[in-house]
Amino acid sequence: MRYLCSGESHGPQLTAIIEGVPAGLLLTEEMINKDLKLRQQGYGRGDRMKIESDQVQITSGVRHGMTLGSPITLVIKNKDNKNWSEVMAIEPIPSLEYDIKKVPRPGHADLVGAMKYGHRDLRNVLERSSARETAIRVAVGAVAKQILAALGIEVLSHVLQIGKVSIGETHLSFDEIKEAIQDSPVRCVDPIVSAKMCAHIDDAKKQGDSVGGIVQVLAKNVPPALGTYVQFDRKLDAKIAAAFIGVQSVKGVYFGDAMLSSSSFGSEVHDQIAYDQGFIRTSNHYGGFEGGMTNGMPLVVHAMIKPIPTLYQPLNSIHIETKKVEKSMIERSDSCVVPAAGIVLESVLAMELAREILEEFGSNQMSNLVEAMNRHRQAMRDF
Numbered sequence: 001m002r003y004l005c006s007g008e009s010h011g012p013q014l015t016a017i018i019e020g021v022p023a024g025l026l027l028t029e030e031m032i033n034k035d036l037k038l039r040q041q042g043y044g045r046g047d048r049m050k051i052e053s054d055q056v057q058i059t060s061g062v063r064h065g066m067t068l069g070s071p072i073t074l075v076i077k078n079k080d081n082k083n084w085s086e087v088m089a090i091e092p093i094p095s096l097e098y099d100i101k102k103v104p105r106p107g108h109a110d111l112v113g114a115m116k117y118g119h120r121d122l123r124n125v126l127e128r129s130s131a132r133e134t135a136i137r138v139a140v141g142a143v144a145k146q147i148l149a150a151l152g153i154e155v156l157s158h159v160l161q162i163g164k165v166s167i168g169e170t171h172l173s174f175d176e177i178k179e180a181i182q183d184s185p186v187r188c189v190d191p192i193v194s195a196k197m198c199a200h201i202d203d204a205k206k207q208g209d210s211v212g213g214i215v216q217v218l219a220k221n222v223p224p225a226l227g228t229y230v231q232f233d234r235k236l237d238a239k240i241a242a243a244f245i246g247v248q249s250v251k252g253v254y255f256g257d258a259m260l261s262s263s264s265f266g267s268e269v270h271d272q273i274a275y276d277q278g279f280i281r282t283s284n285h286y287g288g289f290e291g292g293m294t295n296g297m298p299l300v301v302h303a304m305i306k307p308i309p310t311l312y313q314p315l316n317s318i319h320i321e322t323k324k325v326e327k328s329m330i331e332r333s334d335s336c337v338v339p340a341a342g343i344v345l346e347s348v349l350a351m352e353l354a355r356e357i358l359e360e361f362g363s364n365q366m367s368n369l370v371e372a373m374n375r376h377r378q379a380m381r382d383f
């Protein structure tokens with residue numbers, strides 16, 4: 001399964017084409033839209049989210065709610081495009097005068113992107129580097145989630161830390177976490193910490209500042225032996241780490257209790273092997289991976305997210321023509337996107353897992369894939 005995305009932040013639409021989704025998967029726009037809605041929520045989002053109400057349009061590869069096995073095309077319209085139709089016009093508008101962006105934001109792609117592609121208007125960079133693009137990736141991930149759901153696998157994200165407010169680790173189960181975050185505007189399991197996180201975001205916003213944080217992404221019911229140890233670039237944890245870093249503002253990835261294990265004795269953290277109708281581990285400090293392969297324990301992946309680069313109290317920068325010091329540009333911005341990034345990272349994890357499963361059990365039809373997975377699970381239990 002492979003996919004390609006396109007679209008500028010204030011252009012007419014975002015598009016994705018996914019190839020390799022087996023035929024016979026139940027898929028409707030509504031199944032995708034619920035994730036698009038979640039990505040738009042989360043305390044700390046800016047005014048753009050009041051304009052957009054993301055809805056996907058499936059324009060190929062699906063008929064009567066069922067995938068055909070042909071490429072699936074997904075489209076999300078940018079509602080804000082109507083406010084930028086001239087600035088973002090595809091055809092030249094010679095007489096148009098508009099604000100050309102010249103003062104790059106520290107922490108954003110503006111300066112290096114312009115240097116790389118030779119742009120003198122930083123808008124030519126920011127339009128594509130923008131995390132607006134994550135909307136269509138969430139749509140793609142929702143398709144992957146449907147494949148996983150048919151195989152009994154589910155993913156979930158929740159927030160462990162926002163700026164300086166941290167919940168530490170939680171010992172709740174997957175289903176308990178799902179329940180506990182329902183009413184939290186920051187997807188945090190503890191209501192008291194959740195309120196502190198919101199207050200911390202408010203404080204940052206009042207100061208014209210921004211905050212980052214840490215998200216935990218989980219997958220349950222993943223069978224053992226996905227991925228392989230035989231070649232570095234085929235290790236599944238390595239593929240997931242690369243895909244996580246591919247999400248805007250994710251600066252670190254770690255599996256399980258990596259922070260703790262790096263400062264512990266081996267005897268304290270290695271997950272001991274036991275047998276109970278199949279091999280199990282008595283703990284899950286390594287987040288479900290050994291040697292680049294899943295070991296049958298739940299997957300536990302963490303993403304460390306930096307604070308948003310655009311600041312309402314801007315930092316110093318340099319005008320790219322005058323080379324003089326100026327405050328960096330600002331139009332409009334989120335102040336915290338940690339909960340939203342969690343939804344994006346769920347999609348990314350779902351995509352990597354679905355892709356790996358299809359590579360391992362390759363199938364054109366969902367029913368054959370389900371059978372192959374059931375056989376694999378049985379073989380793993382019988383080992």
Ligand SMILES: Cc1cc2nc3c(=O)[nH]c(=O)nc-3n(C[C@H](O)[C@H](O)[C@H](O)COP(=O)(O)O)c2cc1C
Pocket residue numbers: 046107108109129130131132134247248249250306308309310332333334335337340341344
């Ligand atoms: C969902 C989401 C929304 C974001 N919104 C903003 C924003 O409003 N303003 C901003 O400057 N950066 C925002 N970012 C982060 C930038 O897109 C990102 O920092 C930038 O593209 C540079 O990439 P890097 O941080 O991965 O190096 C957002 C990131 C995500 C995941």
Ligand SMILES: C=C(O[C@@H]1CC(C(=O)O)=C[C@@H](OP(=O)(O)O)[C@H]1O)C(=O)O
Pocket residue numbers: 009046047048049052129130131132133134135248331332333334
């Ligand atoms: C549009 C989205 O996020 C955008 C990501 C983003 C950035 O620089 O990454 C900058 C902001 O864009 P704008 O200036 O249009 O408000 C965010 O709103 C979205 O998440 O759908």
